[in-house]
Amino acid sequence: MSIIKIKEYPAPEVNRSEILRYMQAKGGDSALDALIERGLKLIEDKLCFRVCYAEFPVSLRDGALNLGFTVTDSRDLSKCLNGCDRILLFAATVGIELDRQILRYSRLEPSMALCLQAIGSERAEALCDAFCDDMEMQYNEQGFSLRPRFSAGYGDLPLSLQEDIIKTLNTPKNIGVSLNESLLMSPSKSVTAIIGIKGEK
Amino acid sequence: MKILDYLKENILYLDGGMGTLLQAEGLTAGEHPERWNITHPEVIQRIHRDYYDAGSNVVSTNTFGANLLKFSRDELENIIKAAVENAKLAKESSRNHGEKYIALDIGPSGKMLKPYGDLDFEDAVSLFAETVKIGVKYGVDLIYIETMSDSYETKAALLAAKESCDLPVFVSNAYGSDGRLMTGASPAAMVAMLEGMGADAIGVNCSLGPKQLAPIVEEILKYSSLPVILKPNAGLPEVINGKTVYNITPDEFANEVKSLIGKGVRIAGGCCGTTPEYIAAVTNLKCETPLLTVKKSHTIVSSYTHAVEIADSPILIGERINPTGKARFKQALRDNDLDYILKEGLDQEARGVHILDVNVGLPDIDESEMMTRVICELQAICDLPLQIDTSSTEAMESALRRYNGKAMINSVNGKEESMRKIFPLVRKYGGVVVALTLDENGIPETADGRVEIAKKILSTAAEYGIDKKDIVFDTLTMTVSADKNAAKVTLDSLEFITKELGCKTVLGVSNISFGLPARDIMNSVFFTCALERGLSAAIMNPYSDEMMKVYYSFRALHSHDENFADYIDFSSRVSTLTTASGAVNAAVSSDDTTLRGAIIKGLREKARELSVDMLKDNAPLEIVKEHIIPALDVVGKGFEAKEIYLPSLLMSAEAAKSAFEPISEAILKAKVADEVKTTVVMATVKGDIHDIGKNIVCLLLENYGFRVIDLGRDVEPQRIVDAALESNADVVGLSALMTTTVPAMEETIKLLREKAPKCKIMVGGAVLTESYSRRIGADHYAPDAMDGVRFVEGLK
Incomplete structure (x- = not known):
């Protein structure tokens, strides 16, 4: 395992149509747009964009995929990592303050709570995109390419892998992300994923 | 020599990093370093000894993550026993002849506490208590709680240590580069809470280098009367050739630590990346011992984010969370309608108060339980410090225990019994206590009499070890229409206590005008007089424009308002003051002139205004039946036809709720006998903390005029059954989002069938399906909120 790096990003650009999609309100209207703008304003200076990550060797033997920090028999992940000899494991979060605001508005104004949920999901995904773009650039320079990110719970990769990921990356200390008994992360708008690194371009 | 005695005369040196050294010895990622106490005792002993040899007075046991979440009870005991043994052997074999101590090291649990995670506060306390008890059994000199990055968890650990042993407890937190x-939590907030709870030393460790931690340490030094700990990393990590390297040398590290010792730090060591070399560099610099830690006199309360200082610039304490004289509030308490109570808090916050008074006393409710619930719920969504206002010692203790910060305590008075009950709580949990100048003989009619009681309170507090900075005197506002000298006596004693005793003061202002007309006017003038005489804080109604005008003007006139920024901001709001939830929906188009239109469009303020207007000529229930329900039906049908999206449905529901608020007040006022309404008990089942869906259903059900008892999230089956029986509920609605909590739903249904067979049960939530809900025995599966409403309607 390589060392665990911690990185903080500036706020990525907001994609409003993604927020609408998360609100299950494609298209939207002026009232929804106003709600979203107000929501964005509310959390403007309340988010952080933190990521911690590390590199591991990966190998496939007799159907068992050794990820360097754990072993799994997930076929879907094996397929995704086909041709890779290393992976990047990362965890990203937009911080606990958003959960406070969601809780607060679920009391005060449920429509805003729903909107903040959607904004949070969009922000967390945007952070992952920013991180992946950043990594892509770094690895491309060295002649490597990256596979799309893959999270526990996708396909046949069990959610229980979260326990190993959280422990390996020491996320409670590094970025303030912990796991509850139902394997959900706190802060709720957090993501962990695996990215395959391909040996040649 | 005892460590606290040694600390009085000397700088105390701690050890440096452990984790990085163990990794160099072969510890792999994911492996528990605590097990090395047993598997590699020689390595642990050598590291400890190297630190003692380098000049450390205190070595922390290798028990950072030693708790019951990670190890079984037996293994935990073995690990801690071995860890203490390793430290003892190192201590005996060290060449260092100075004073040497062993600290039981306690790091964070790795779990987030409720409500953001699933670790209950009391469970966290028990968890830490277990580790402390074992450590104490095998013989350590002190407890060192470190690297905590959450204030609530820090409180749980400190409480556990204080309740489980009499050893000194040191606490240091890991701050981020944003200084929180x-x-x-800010440094000042942490100082207030930890000092209040009786920690013996407090400070910072980990996360940053000494240079980056300097501003945080200086902030702590400014407020702390306790010795301050500095245990930084060896600078910031950099990656060179695939290895993490910390970017400052032992000498640079030592010089930066020395400069902070010069500013008042009393306890120094190192964290990640530091080695015995770094510690030797620090101890070799022979820092001159600075003066004894200076006692500070700041009167501070805190929340989970920030500290509020009661100082020269006066503070506002919102009084509205209080059932006295408020029929609507009493109703909310009886109905367990926490939303109403919480909203009262948030609205006051929007008005600019600094602290919220919380009083939920009613003769026919369990005050202790209600107070604790309200405190927990409020502190989850509002960052203002809270003032716990109750005459029940039991409710006071229960709330103080769960409070995430240093609370304001309302109140103690000069009666022996009152002081005997309240002061031990202040001593244990920390707090700034409001002291009423009355005693067994009642309220003195003279200023001298009230000052005498204040002196008695101060000296008794001192016997309990409570400093005068943590006492704020209330010289009692009496009704002036009953006694023409009332205001004068209150103000004279206030001034004397401020000037001669050097204490802070607080008054509940509005009582002065009781029985007189135009009370706002007199209240605000009395408020002005009190401020002029030195009043530090007022418990008041922030919805009163007259009071707020006085407040902002006074601050501006007494140079407490830089560039008049607050005054100017207030002046722009004063004519259009709205509630926190207001200021929405500025654009109003033509068909919004009817209540029906306003609800359909989701315009809250407009809907409320129209409803108030209509109440002049219409019966309250008429408005509900003829206007609100039909409007909701339009929206509901649109939603069912997928023409309207969920957010819009919610906005309409919120508008309807806001229109309903004046109507329900009118109904209470008219004391119309309650028509028998269908009653629905709603809850998210045990283990599940997701409640947005359940909240939406509650809101819609209320809209449709049903009586809703919302039990919240993570609710025990028994509590749901109790509520259903007590309220004689017709329907129980259960929600679960996660597959892991569906069994809890099934269990709840079973218990309901057994104890409350008359109740219909509807269920909903992301993981449920029609067939599954039938399998676990529910009467109805509601795929969405409107469907839930239709089901309950159908039962009429």
Whole structure:
């Protein structure tokens, strides 16, 4: 395992149509747009964009995929990592303050709570995109390419892998992300994923 | 020599990093370093000894993550026993002849506490208590709680240590580069809470280098009367040739630590990346011992984010969370309608108060339980410090225990019994206590009499070890229409206590005008007089424009308002003051002139205004039946036809709720006998903390005029059954989002069938399906909120 790096990003650009999609309100209207703008304003200076990550060797033997920090028999992940000899494991979060605001508005104004949920999901995904773009650039320079990110719970990769990921990356200390008994992360708008690194371009 | 005695005369040196050294010895990622106490005792002993040899007075046991979440009870005991043994052997074999101590090291649990995670506060306390008890059994000199990045968890650990042993307890937190803990607390807030709870030393460790920690340490030094700990990393990590390297040398590290010792730090060591070399560099610099830690006199309360200082610039304490004289509030308490109570808090916050008074006393409710619930719920969504206002010692203790910060305590008075009950709580949990100048003989009619009681309170507090900075005197506002000298006596004693005793003061202002007309006017003038005489804080109604005008003007006139920024901001709001939830929906188009239109469009303020207007000529229930329900039906049908999206449905529901608020007040006022309404008990089942869906259903059900008892999230089956029986509920609605909590739903249904067979049960939530809900025995599966409403309607 390589060392665990911690990185903080500036706020990525907001994609409003993604927020609408998360609100299950494609298209939207002026009232929804106003709600979203107000929501964005509310959390403007309340988010952080933190990521911690590390590199591991990966190998496939007799159907068992050794990820360097754990072993799994997930076929879907094996397929995704086909041709890779290393992976990047990362965890990203937009911080606990958003959960406070969601809780607060679920009391005060449920429509805003729903909107903040959607904004949070969009922000967390945007952070992952920013991180992946950043990594892509770094690895491309060295002649490597990256596979799309893959999270526990996708396909046949069990959610229980979260326990190993959280422990390996020491996320409670590094970025303030912990796991509850139902394997959900706190802060709720957090993501962990695996990215395959391909040996040649 | 005892460590605290040694600390009085000397700088105390701690050890440096452990984790990085163990990794160099072969510890792999994911492996528990605590097990090395047993598997590699020689390595642990050598590291400890190297630190003692380098000049450390205190070595921390290798028990950072030693708790019951990670190890079984037996293994935990073995690990801690071995860890203490390793430290003892190192201590005996060290060449260092100075004073040497062993600290039981306690790091964070790795779990987030409720409500953001699933670790209950009391469970966290028990968890830490277990580790402390074992450590104490095998013989350590002190407890060192470190690297905590959440204020609530820090409180749990400190409480556990204080309740489990009499050893000194040191506490240091890990601050981020933004100068706050991961969950938001500022250094001043942490000082207030930890000092209040009786820690013996407090400070910072980990996360940054000494240079980056300097501003945080200086902030702590400014407020702390306790010795301050500095245990930084060896600078910031950099990656060179695939290895993490910390970017400052032992000498640079030592010089930076020395400069902070010069500013008042009393306890120094190192964290990640530091080695015995770094510690030797620090101890070799022979820092001159600075003066004894200076006692500070700041009167401070805190929340999970920030500290509020009661100082020269006066403070506002919102009084509205209080059932006295408020029929609507009493109703909310009886109905367990926490939303109403919480909203009262948030609205006051929007008005600019600094602290919220919380009083939920009613003769026919369990005050202790209600107070604790309200405190927990409020502090989850509002970052203002809270003032716990109750005459029940039991409710006071229960609330103080769960409070995430240093609370204001309302109140103690000069009666022996009152002081005997309240002061031990202040001593244990910390707090700034409001002291009423009355005693067994009642309220003195003279200023001298009230001052005498104040002196008695101060000296008794001192016997309990409570400093005068933590006492704020209330010289009692009496009704002036009953006694023409009332205001004068209150103000004279206030001034004397401020000037001669050097204490802070607080008054509940509005009582002065009781029985007189135009009370706002007199209240605000009395408020002005009190401020002029030195009043530090007022418990008041922030919805009163007259009071707020006085407040902002006074601050501007007494140079407490830089560039008049607050005054100017207030002046722009004063004519259009709205509630927190207001200021929405500025654009109003033509068909919004009817209540029906306003609800359909989701315009809250407009809907409320129209409803108030209509109440002049219409019966309250008429408005509900003829206007609100039909409007909701339009929206509901649109939603069912997928023409309207969920957010819009919610906005309409919120508008309807806001229109309903004046109507329900009118109904209470008219004391119309309650028509028998269908009653629905709603809850998210045990283990599940997701409640947005359940909240939406509650809101819609209320809209449709049903009586809703919302039990919240993570609710025990028994509590749901009790509520259903007590309220004689017709329907129980259960929600679960996660597959892991569906069994809890099934269990609840079973218990309901057994104890409350008359109740219909509807269920909903992301993981449920029609067939599954039938299998676990529910009467109805509601795929969405409107469907839930239709089901309950159908039962009429």
